[in-house]
Amino acid sequence: MPETTTDTSSNGFEPRIVAFFCNWCTYLAADLAGTSRMKYAPNARVIRVMCSGRVDPQFVLEALANGADGVLIGGCHPGDCHYQEGNYKALRRFKLLQRMVADLGVEEERLRLEWISAAEADRVRVVMDEMTDQLRRLGPFRHEEAVMAIAAQQPQEVPV
């Protein structure tokens, strides 16, 4: 398993979360949480994409295969996508992805999709804390097994 920098806490397991936030809603909500000086768990690393519809299921698998204990996708509320319906595409992919990773034995708490508007800074805080907490309780993701399984099952057809 590759060495990571996040696992610094000595008194317990600190999960690593990779988050994909859309540029127009959830990323801005996270910015607003910052400007509002809200405090939340430092476990997630946010990757900015223009729209949740950009999130390729392979991104999620890649994160899980490389040390993430959970993956969070954040987009605009249904009907609010800056590009009209990217988030519906994201939702469809997410449903398929959930089924797929469940087949691989991955606990469902490890994947999360949230609609958070640019104004809902507090929702970012709550979701970050909740997910971190859940993953803490769940324990580390068994990357080695998953890597094997994912490698074996690398989807040929990406769900759309």
Added chain:
Amino acid sequence: MSGPSLNGDTRIGVYVCHCGTNIAGPIDVEAVTEYAAGLPGVVVARAYKYMCSDPGQELITHDILEEGLDRVVVASCSPSLHEETFRRAVAKGGVNPYLFQMVNIREHGSWVHDDVEMATAKAKDLVRAGVARVRFHRPLEPRRVPVDGSAMVVGGGIAGIHAALTLANAGKHVYLVEREPTIGGHMAQFDKTFPTLDCAACILTPKMTQVRNHPNITLWTMAEVVEVDGFVGAYRVKVRHEPRFIIEDACVGCLECIDVCVFRNGKTPDEFNLGLSKRKPIYIPFPQAVPQVVVIDPEACIEFRAGCRKKTCVEVCADRNAIDFQQVATFDEVEVGTIVLATGFKTFDAGRIPYYGYGRYDNVYTALEVERLVNAAGPTTGEVVLRDGRTPQSVGIIHCVGSRDENTNTHCSRVCCMYSLKLAHLMKEKTGAEVYNFYIDMRTPGKGMEEFYNRVGSEGVHFIRGKVGDVYPEAGDTGRLVLQAEDTLLGRIRKIPVDMVVLATGIEPQSDAEDVRRLFNITCSAGGFFMERHPKLAPVSTFTDGVFLAGTCQGPRDIPDTVAQAGAAAAEALALIDAGSILLEPNTAFVSAEDCSGCKTCIGMCPYQAIAHIDGKAVINEVLCKGCGTCVAACPSGAIHQNLFDDDEIFEEILGVLIHA
């Protein structure tokens, strides 16, 4: 498709910002910088107090020249704040501005985490990912799109009027879309305006007339935007015109038709007077309405139900022939470069606080109703007569109704204290009544406001600091209502009987603000008002390029502030139009033809019909593509790429946040 310089000898510069103590407090900036220096491809890593300052930016330009940097990473605030700043600095050094990556360690780091060790570790992860990703960046050119020279203003209150006039005076063509039969908005309903007590009509109606007569303004009343397409510089807007049943160009505003209507007296509650009077089926909202054109209300006019035998209105209109019962809704489609939203506010529904008795006791009024009552052009020609015909001898004004209240709205509506003082003054002036203001805090910031408060105080108006908890009829059939409140200055309960209760209802977002926001692809803030791009630095812009905000649709404010903001919105729109073109982020998608299998999966993904199938391959029209990347994620062959967010860049970022190099 991979980046050109993965040959190990990329020369990356990393700059970590202290942002004073904003970042350097909770994050060990030196440790992050030191860590960055050891990352592959990094030749310079520096920390600096304020990277966005001139010397900070010069560090970058200088290092590009001295150290031969070909890629730059800045770890500081959110890209929405300073990405452009640093791109410019990079370009100044002679490197393509897109060979740059910004890492957000303030909004997503130091400001949200306390634990120095954890926050620093996170910052290192993010910097590592930025460095990993930037190696894959490709030089790009921003897209330049032309900006149409005309503008649309939605909403014809004082905000929309002022914005439209400013744009029109600058020689731009403006479509002003108002859904009511007249422009003017709330201000048209007032008698006087605080704090100067200017006559509202005297200052507003000349502007309304200017709008009507301006050669550069197309005024559409009874109209609403139903569809918005396109993008900044070239919005295509579809507008629906409600039938007025009057041919606007033919009506001369003589109003004779109203006189001769078969309805001797009005039967329909008059919207403009908030139901304090009745109007006929054919009417004009108020005497100075713009346009000076009557309206027929099909709900009330008997021609639309049983057929009117006399049609006296048609008769009197004679050869002007302005009345047309056959009118149906029509549509217009126009192209505009920019849009100013000025859809205003609605007042809080007083019925939501039942213990104030609005709708239950006749003599409980909302402030807006009182604005009509004290108005010389109002239903009582300015005489304050109660619903029971009496003139009030005592009046209680309850502040903050539907404001600063956990159960309704938590925000302060900003104008209620001031307009309550105005109404107190006017009531006293007109009736000599004793006036009691029940307030939580007196809020009178701004030019001339505190002075006005003092003036009203010296006129003998009473101020009681306390929230009214109950309004009930006085015993003994006096017709009076008792206001019960705890006077928090005296520390005791007071029960004051009054003839008239005025509820200072607060300012709320329009009830269809959600629909309008969706239509124009913008965001609402937590309270439901339209959200500005940045509360301080871009207060009239939105996250949608070319769409600006003016007036109370963005938040509660008074007329002076509304007008100032409308001017600002018009100026921003003007800047865009006069530039003639705008640069767009080059984050579009493109197809690598050799990898495309022609499966057409992508075509249905695109909300903009930007993808065509030509000769067995997908082809993306760069002009139509808005860069969401949904097709990229959907392509089963990995044949679609997105500039700035390509697979290799994102995969590197994922590995970057997770794995030590």
